[in-house]
Amino acid sequence: MLFKKKRLAVAITVFWVLLAYIVTGLGYWFIALEQRSRQISNYQIAELNPADPGYTVKYDAIVAQKKKRTAQYVGEGSTFLGLILLGAIFVYREVRRQIRLQLQQQNFMMAVTHELKTPIAVTKLNLETLLKHRLDEQKQQKMIQAALQETNRLDTLATNILVASQLEGEYIQSKESLDLSALVKHAMQDFAHRFPDRRWAERIEPGCTILGDPLLLQLLVNNLVENALKYSPREGVVTVSLEKKGRAVCLAIADQGPGIPEDEKKKIFDKFYRTGQESTRQTKGTGLGLYLCRKIADDHHAILKVADNSPIGSIFTVTFKMV
Incomplete structure (x- = not known):
């Protein structure tokens, strides 16, 4: 990793040096042409006869020609400079984007490797x-329960990877009238059964009907609740509420974790993004x-937001339109 960072630093340095060289060369080209134009004008003026009745007209023509050449040099130089800078900015942004994507993919592979090995090892040891x-x-029941939890982790990981791939492709959503209250209630019963030692609080209003894909909405609820479990302390309460607000339905999942810094609140929804270093993250x-x-x-034309919980933690809210 250190070797790659050094290569990246060298590549960026070479890029900026080449760009500076090109811009300097363009400036030198302009100065050289301007000096040559001035020499030509001075030579033409020196050839004029002051006693000639058309001296003034010829002198003005030479000066006008010089200004025309200067304007031409400025126009061409500005065009070239603009194209060079636009190209440089485009290349630099694309390189940075590719570098970020590569780092994200490396972190993703490290995370997937860990996420695969840990539940497999735990399940194998228990069996x-x-x-x-x-x-x-x-x-026996305790070990079987632990094995089932790790198997559920594997299932969630596989589902997330599969759905992420499908949503970026040609996934055909099944939009139908859906009782979100029943879906969330069933999800919370499943979580309470899987994590009996965790503390839960529910406020689920009945009759919250929306238009959506049951599989995707189930995945949405599961991921938000699992995220709250992941960052909340074991003694912390995970609160799930669902209520109607006018013509909208608001789903909120609150945890009592460390919270999310302001500059991270938009980044956490980016693909593969995780705070901290992958090798040291807990x-x-x-x-x-x-x-x-x-x-x-x-x-689903819904609005997903994250805010600070009081006194500590985060609240993820999803606002849907009612049918």
Whole structure:
């Protein structure tokens, strides 16, 4: 990684040096042409006879010709300079975009590798323990529950990757009248069963009907709740509320985690984006969950926002239009 950063620094330095050289050469070209034009004008004026009745007219013509050449040089030089700068800006932005994408993909691969290895290792260890040892019923149930949770992590990861790929392709959404209240209620029952040791608070108003794709909306709710679980302390409360507000339906998921800095609140919805360094980050994830939430919200003409919770944490809200 250090070698790549050095190569990148060298490439950027060479780019700016070449750009400075080109601009300097353009300036030298303009000065040289202007000096030559002045010499030509001075030579033509020196050849004039002051006693000639048409001296003034000829002198003015020479001066006008010199100004015309200067205007031509300025126009051509400005055009070339503008094209060079536009090209340089375009190349620089594209290079930076490709570099950011490459770094994001590297972080994504590191995260996916970790996300795959950890649940596989935990599940394998639990199953081997169940096979090799005779455990009491309570311990067996606990290990089976842990294995199921890790399997659900794998399933969520595979679903996120698959749906992210499909949404960028030709995914055909199934828009239908949907009882969002029932969907959220069922999702929360599933989370309470999967995470019985976590604290939950629900305020789900019945009859919240919207137009949408059940699979995508289920993924939206799951990703937002899992994000709240991920960043909340084990003793913290995850609050899920769903209510009608006029002709809109508002879904809100609040956590009691560390919160999100202001400069990060827009970036967290970018594809593969995760705060901190991948090699030292403690929280799980691939940087796809919130990206998918924003994509799904946009596809349903909904508004996804994040705000600070009180006294600590974050609140993610999705506002839909009612049917």
